[in-house]
Amino acid sequence: MKHSIVHSLTPVLLVGGGDCAPDQLGPLVRRAGAVVAADGGAEVLLSSGHFPDAVIGDMDSLSDAARARLPADRLHEISEQDSTDFDKCLRSIEAPLVWGAGFLGARLDHQLAAMTVLARHPDRRCVLIGAEDVVMLAPPRLSLDLEPGARFSLYPLGPVTGRSTGLRWNIDGLDFAPDRMTSTSNEVAAPRVDLWLDAPRMLLILPVAAFPELERALERSDARWPAPA
Numbered sequence: 001m002k003h004s005i006v007h008s009l010t011p012v013l014l015v016g017g018g019d020c021a022p023d024q025l026g027p028l029v030r031r032a033g034a035v036v037a038a039d040g041g042a043e044v045l046l047s048s049g050h051f052p053d054a055v056i057g058d059m060d061s062l063s064d065a066a067r068a069r070l071p072a073d074r075l076h077e078i079s080e081q082d083s084t085d086f087d088k089c090l091r092s093i094e095a096p097l098v099w100g101a102g103f104l105g106a107r108l109d110h111q112l113a114a115m116t117v118l119a120r121h122p123d124r125r126c127v128l129i130g131a132e133d134v135v136m137l138a139p140p141r142l143s144l145d146l147e148p149g150a151r152f153s154l155y156p157l158g159p160v161t162g163r164s165t166g167l168r169w170n171i172d173g174l175d176f177a178p179d180r181m182t183s184t185s186n187e188v189a190a191p192r193v194d195l196w197l198d199a200p201r202m203l204l205i206l207p208v209a210a211f212p213e214l215e216r217a218l219e220r221s222d223a224r225w226p227a228p229a
């Protein structure tokens with residue numbers, strides 16, 4: 001059973017210990033309904049002059065100095081070692097959307113682990129925000145107003161099919177799988193892109209400039225994947 005630590009009616013910012021530009025972090029902090037650190041992500045926030053509302057993880061990356069600066073009731077230790085700190089956080093946050101900063105860039109193995117977590121918790125809407133890209137597990141349906149020519153990449157984490165309109169190469173009739181068919185480096189061909197998918201296994205990868213429109217599109221849509229059985 002999932003136990004939620006953080007509850008918010010507005011988007012929550014979740015900060016990891018990876019690459020996170022201060023000029024990107026500040027605006028997200030100011031807009032967030034709550035700010036959560038994944039273990040060592042607290043160091044990133046503190047060094048930028050921000051305090052997390054909660055720190056969740058196994059606490060093996062949190063220095064004694066950082067711990068001393070944080071109220072004890074904001075520290076939520078989950079000691080099991082079978083999941084990453086990102087996993088521990090995502091399953092512990094109840095919010096309409098989670099913005100994940102500090103999970104893209106830096107180590108490739110950490111990025112792959114984060115994307116696996118997105119697929120493991122398809123009911124938790126989460127957009128990972130990096131210096132160049134935004135990444136999320138695509139919902140069942142999504143409509144986006146994007147500039148023609150913009151990059152629109154789809155990468156399957158398992159077998160999945162779907163339909164689309166507005167792409168240079170629409171995906172109708174294609175059977176996607178990571179060892180067979182992908183749709184990376186696809187391109188927007190019309191002002192509106194519509195996407196339908198049959199399973200929670202497709203990553204949507206867009207330029208970071210598309211983040212505001214992606215956020216608006218998610219607010220407009222109630223299409224969500226159910227929690228895993």
